[in-house]
Amino acid sequence: MYFDWHTPWERVCEILSNDAAPAWAQAILSILALVIAIWASKAQVKHAASEKRKTIFAIAEAAHTHAYNIRNAIDAMDWQTGNTYQIYKVYHRVVIEGVVKALQGVPMHELGSSKGVLAMLSLTDQMVFLGTAVEALLLGPSKHPEIAKTL
Secondary structure, rough: OOOOOOHHHHHHHHHHHHOOOOHHHHHHHHHHHHHHHHHHHHHHHHHHHHHHHHHHHHHHHHHHHHHHHHHHHHHOOOOOOEEOOHHHHHHHHHHHHHHHHHHHHHHHHHHHOHHHHHHHHHHHHHHHHHHHHHHHHHHHHHHOOOHOOOO
């Protein structure tokens, strides 16, 4: 199939030689510039939202990993031999408080779903409970109010 480029080229040359050609070119390029500016701003907004979601996920993942490390340290503790030092390698109250502050600082309105909000709130609460439970564990049974009565 053969396309005759000569006819369209003559039409383009005719339009460009017209006195109104610069005005039309400016109008078309202005519209093109607006379209590019709108597209670029939408791309930036999408990128920023993606980065925020990655940050929120990283905070939640860090909290989960820290809780998992504490769990492993507690599982490795041997109460009969007195080998309980593993927990001190991974647990400190200040670190738990920092994780809770980071979780509380997550902008809940940006999670995008009610399930995500509930999951983040639940994770925050569980980290608080974990800190309280580990503190009670480290004090030992003689310092626990209910168990001390029995002992």
